Amino acid sequence: MIRAQEETDSGIIPRLEIGNWLETGFNWINDTFGAFFDFVESLLLTLTDDWLGVFLNWPDALLMAVIFALIGWLVRDWKLGVLSLALMAFVITVDMWENAMDTLAMVLVAAFFALVIAIPVGILAAKSQRASQVVRPIMDLMQTMPAFVWLPLVLTLFGLNVTAGVVATFIFCLPPGARFTELGIRQVDSEVVEAGYAFGSTPRQILFRIQLPLAARTIMAGVGQVIMLALSMAVIAGFVGAGGLGGEVTRAITTVDIALGFESGLSVVMLAVFLDRVTAAISGGEGILPKLLRRRRKTAPKDEQTEGAKATAATTA
Amino acid sequence: MKTNESSGPPAVRVQNVYKAFGRRPQNIVQKLKDGATRDELKSQGTAAVIDASFEVPAGEIFVVMGLSGSGKSTLIRTLNGIQPPTAGSVELSGEDITAVSPARLRAIRREHTSMVFQHFALLPHRTVGQNAAYALEVRGVSRSERERRAEEALSMVGLSGYGGFRPDELSGGMRQRVGLARALAAETDLMLMDEAFSALDPLIRKEMQDQLLELQQELGKTIVFITHDLNEAMRLGNRIAMMRDGRIVQIGTTEEILNDPANDYVAQFVQDVDRTRVLTAGDVMEPPVALLGAEQGPRAAHRLMRQHQTTALCVVDKGRKLQGVVYESDAAEGVSSGKDTLDGLIRPMPATASTTVLAELINAASEHPAGLAVIDQAGRLDGVIPRITLLNALADPTATGSVHEISQEVGA
Known part of the structure; x- marks a missing residue:
């Protein structure tokens, strides 16, 4: 308060107590909607720690690593499978498996909720110029406000546990999901959308049959971004007692333990590489799984008539 | 080819249609009506279509010809309401589409109009067959029925058996055949073709023109065809509307336009026409x-x-x-x-x-x-x-x- 008055005396622009106002407002929200935040807290706690955390740590670490490798193989090829296995083996060998799974659980929960919000917001922003103008500054605020400012906020709302980490992560990783969705839909060839309207499609049909499928690749790139940002934030969330790899990193910083810092940090990198490759592979659609799905749709009409069709096309062309 | 002068209303009747883009399109139209020119209003927006009126009887190929920026693409989009006119009325078979609800407008598009686009506008994530069936899918036709009718339409354009391919596996000419098949499968009486053949190379273009004429003789559809190529206009059109700077400057048959151009602008175009390839013995x-x-x-x-x-x-x-x-x-x-x-x-x-x-x-x-x-x-x-x-x-x-x-x- 004293410092604030000193600065007001010398300046032309009066000192506005924005920080204090926001704090007051924030406290009021905290008091008024306390029940809501308690509900969110217990929900996220259950999801992250009791369900996902337990599930990821339930089988033997090696078995889980093999499952990850299988996922890699299914979404792209055996090379990604081998890579995934190697990455996981590293995490196991530095004894970070349990922490890594805790972080992964946090990332998945935060990213899931972020996408549930971000994709509809992105669609809305793509459809309406006004919505886009409202959404953009909010996204800017969420993304550029230093992460360490969100942390005390969520800390007072949810206390020193994994929920605060999940919420901070959620706030930080949401924007690219909405931005990429908006961009993807706006990039769809306008003539194709026009064709949809010309044949009498409803706006809903346009969205689900034309815009979303054609924007899928960009939206998936956004999903990748969301997950990567979630991972980076989940580590920072270690400062508010979120545990996991972030907890180890925090411990390494406070005790100046270089060895622990490297081991936990590199484990984050391994996890990041795995998540990045898998989401990229899914958006590329090159894997064995999508290929199998596609082949089933395509073979029926093609095989029986191809030769004849080529002949007739040659004569008419 | 004279069209049957049936007693019903014409397939298309456009009356005093204006289309302006800008902050206050109504203002622009009012000023145009008061005598302002298109250039004077440039700062306020674009007057794409100015006072267009014409009728197309059922079964006619009506060609709108003009250079880029003449408003022809906007004009054709007012015919199915994708670009609703700022002023004036558009009647399809007697129904004024500027005065109906959005739901009714969609129904009209589903049942009565189809469109072929310059750059084909196929859905790249769907097969050729699914593309051809799109209009039927939107209409809620059962799967087996729409597959049958899509295949029928594909064979009409010489693409029988290509149903399982993806658009990007086909050449430009073949893709536009799919675009044509999509419009044919809809079985609408009015077909709007926006520079449909302009993106194709000359040989394929001529082939497509021949095919369109053949199909039209067979199916008797009403076609509004947009082009910037007068030779194409004269090959295809029963009648041609010449557009310039948003206005229709002349409407007439090939012969009328060749021999009696309404103004210097049309005359200039006519000079470049290869009359030996446009005029027929008849x-x-x-x-x-x-x-x-x-x-x-x-x-x-x-x-x-x-x-x-x-x-x-x-x-x-x-x-x-x-x-x-x-x-x-x-x-x-x-x-x-x-x-x-x-x-x-x-x-x-x-x-x-x-x-x-x-x-x-x-x-x-x-x-x-x-x-x-x-x-x-x-x-x-x-x-x-x-x-x-x-x-x-x-x-x-x-x-x-x-x-x-x-x-x-x-x-x-």
């Missing part, structure tokens, strides 16, 4: 001055020629079927040798169908002094094209300064 033929019956003799021939001051006569049988031509010299010889019939005096005459373009007639005309005959499918004589007529038809109606007439009195 456009320029004349009724024969006189006909000679096959059963008549050389004497009658000679008399008819003198009477009509001509040197050759077409010979027809009782069913007006063309038999050949008799020249003056042969008739005279027949008279002097006392022949009673035309036996041995009839010479062959080149004959063609009324749809043949003039370019294909020039060779034959140069070899036959009597010119050409135009016959129908049964071989009956429809008309004749004397050489002089052919030459006249090829001439540009706008006078040039490079030819002078010279005549000198020979001194007495």
Whole structure:
């Protein structure tokens, strides 16, 4: 308060107590909607720690690593499978498996909720110029406000546990999901959308049959971004007692333990590489799984008539 | 090809349609009505279509021709309400689509109009068959039924069996056939084609034009076709609307536009048209001055020629079927040798169908002094094209300064 008055005396622009106002407002929200935040807290706690955390740590670490490798193989090829296995083996060998799974659980929960919000917001922003103008500054605020400012906020709302980490992560990783969705839909060839309207499609049909499928690749790139940002934030969330790899990193910083810092940090990198490759592979659609799905749709009409069709096309062309 | 003048309303009736883009389109339209020009209003927005009015009877191919920026693409989009007009009315089969609810407008698009796009606008994530069936899918037709009808439409455009391919596996021409099939599968009576063939190379384009004409004869659809190519406009169109800077400056048949351009702008276009490839035998033929019956003799021939001051006569049988031509010299010889019939005096005459373009007639005309005959499918004589007529038809109606007439009195 004293410092604030000193600065007001010398300046032309009066000192506005924005920080204090926001704090007051924030406290009021905290008091008024306390029940809501308690509900969110217990929900996220259950999801992250009791369900996902337990599930990821339930089988033997090696078995889980093999499952990850299988996922890699299914979404792209055996090379990604081998890579995934190697990455996981590293995490196991530095004894970070349990922490890594805790972080992964946090990332998945935060990213899931972020996408549930971000994709509809992105669609809305793509459809309406006004919505886009409202959404953009909010996204800017969420993304550029230093992460360490969100942390005390969520800390007072949810206390020193994994929920605060999940919420901070959620706030930080949401924007690219909405931005990429908006961009993807706006990039769809306008003539194709026009064709949809010309044949009498409803706006809903346009969205689900034309815009979303054609924007899928960009939206998936956004999903990748969301997950990567979630991972980076989940580590920072270690400062508010979120545990996991972030907890180890925090411990390494406070005790100046270089060895622990490297081991936990590199484990984050391994996890990041795995998540990045898998989401990229899914958006590329090159894997064995999508290929199998596609082949089933395509073979029926093609095989029986191809030769004849080529002949007739040659004569008419 | 004359259209059936049925009692119902025309397939398309456009009345005083304006379309302006900008902050206050209504203002722009009001100012245009008060006499402002398009350029004066540039700062406020774009007047894409200004006071367009026309009617298209069912079964006609109506071509809107203009350069880029002339508003033709916007005009065609007002016809199915993708770009609702700022002022004026658009009636499809008597229903004013500017006054209906969005739901009704969608229903009209589903049931009555289809569209073919310049860059095909196919859905890249779907197969050719699913693309062709799109209109039916939107309409809620059952899967088996729409697959059947899509395949039918694909075979109409020569793509039978390509249903399982993806658009990116096909060439440009084939993709536009899919676009055409999608419109045909919808089985609408009105087809809007926005520069549908402009992105194709010339050979494929001509092929597609032929195919469109064939399909139209078979199916009798009403087609509004947009193009920037006057040759294409004249090949396809029953009537052509010439557009410039948002206004329709002339509406007429190929011949009307070629021979009587409404202003310098149209005339400039017409200059570049290859008339020999646009005008057909049917456009320029004349009724024969006189006909000679096959059963008549050389004497009658000679008399008819003198009477009509001509040197050759077409010979027809009782069913007006063309038999050949008799020249003056042969008739005279027949008279002097006392022949009673035309036996041995009839010479062959080149004959063609009324749809043949003039370019294909020039060779034959140069070899036959009597010119050409135009016959129908049964071989009956429809008309004749004397050489002089052919030459006249090829001439540009706008006078040039490079030819002078010279005549000198020979001194007495």
